[in-house]
Amino acid sequence: MPALTDVQTRPHPTEAATERRLAPDDLVVTKTDLRGHITYANETFLRVSGASETEVAGRAxxxxxxxxxxxxxxxxxxxxxxxxxxxxxxxxxxxxxxPFYWVLAHVTPTRDRSGAVVAYHSTRRAPSRDAIPPVRDLYARMRELERGRPRREGAEASLAWLTEHLDSQGLSYEEWLWSLEGDL
Known part of the structure; x- marks a missing residue:
């Protein structure tokens, strides 16, 4: 297995990159601290991400x-x-x-007894295959808006566009997502 490097220094994937698909019953689970550093990763995450537990523990x-x-x-x-x-x-x-892979992520705050958020828990599964083309198209438009801008400014611009785009359809992001997933 190749050594881990920062995401920014790994080679950019090509159109011919291999897709790794999650099985319908795969559940990818991670827990992170408040800064997004991994504190737990299940075996499915390790298998799908191509990493070992020691490689991901404590990493962003x-x-x-x-x-x-x-x-x-x-x-x-x-x-x-x-x-x-x-x-x-x-x-x-x-x-x-x-390889690249698509997930439908569900991320939740983890709270302590007083109700304060102390960590995050994420469970991911395979998205509907029919959902991927419209998601890919929408995300490509967002990336166009981000290109050439400082990271934070680009993210704000693409989120503003996304919000306006979905508002014009009378949808929130979550409503749009579930409209693509259909009945679960």
Whole structure:
């Protein structure tokens, strides 16, 4: 297995990159601290991400971030979690050993006895295959808006566009997501 490096220094995937698909019964689970550093990863996460437990423990979860994943979606995720709410999101990841994979993520705050958020818990599963093309198209538009801008500014611009785009359809991001997933 290749040594882990920062996501920014790994080679950019090509169109011919291999897709690693989750099985319908796969549940990918991680827990992170408030900064997004991995404190727990289940065997499915390790298998799908192509990493060992020692390689991911304490590392920022973005070590599997695919460069084609728009920052605006992560901005939405962190804003939602910062408000103490759960979020469902489509996420494109890149395994340490190169393949890309899509997940439908469910991220929730973990609270202590007093109700304070102390960590995050994420469970991911395979998204509907029919959902991926419209998600890919929407995310490509968001990435276009981010290109050439500082990271934070780009993420804010693409999230603003996403919000306006979905508002024009009378949908929130979560409503749009579930409209693509159909009956579960």
């Amino acid at each position: 979860h973005n070590l599997i971030r695919h460069p084609d994943m728009p920052g605006g979606v992560f901005r939405l995720m962190w804003d939602t979690l910062g408000a103490g709410e759960e979020i469902f999101a489509y996420v494109l990841n890149r395994a340490i050993d190169g």
